[in-house]
Amino acid sequence: MFRRLKKWIKSPQIAKTSIRCIVRSSDGQNILSQFETTSTKPLLQILREQQVDISSYCGGMCSCGTCMIKIVDGQSLTTPIQNREIAVLGFSKKDTHRLACQMRFQGTGTVTIELDNLYS
Ligand code: FES
Numbered sequence: 001m002f003r004r005l006k007k008w009i010k011s012p013q014i015a016k017t018s019i020r021c022i023v024r025s026s027d028g029q030n031i032l033s034q035f036e037t038t039s040t041k042p043l044l045q046i047l048r049e050q051q052v053d054i055s056s057y058c059g060g061m062c063s064c065g066t067c068m069i070k071i072v073d074g075q076s077l078t079t080p081i082q083n084r085e086i087a088v089l090g091f092s093k094k095d096t097h098r099l100a101c102q103m104r105f106q107g108t109g110t111v112t113i114e115l116d117n118l119y120s
Helices: 002-010 043-049 083-089
Strands: 018-025 031-037 068-073 097-099 108-115
Parallel strands (some): 018 108
Antiparallel strands (some): 068 097, 068 108
16 A cells, blocks of 8 residues: 555656746736746746746735736636635635735646736
8 A cells, every 4th residue: 555655656647737928017018027837836936936026925825915916818727716815815806816826827828917016
């Protein structure tokens, strides 16, 4: 039994991710960044690696809501939203917005997001 468990742990079945992400300003007029990623890290971390300085007062602990982003296109290429995230976002935004510290990419395609919470 432990041999099977060890083998499963060594080779987890993780779906491949290949995402082209377009980051726009909140009015949709300016493209702030475009990049391709295969990372399954939280979006907040990916944006920082891409030099997009997004606000995050709680440091990614899912409590402040300052890392909120709007998903314009590609919602199906993100991990499912969790109840904890909905509690911070509110029910009115749960279908269009996400917390960058909680959301990860999955699958292959293009995701367009809008930000209005940049450090300036
Ligand atoms: S950084 Fe605070 S909720 Fe995401």
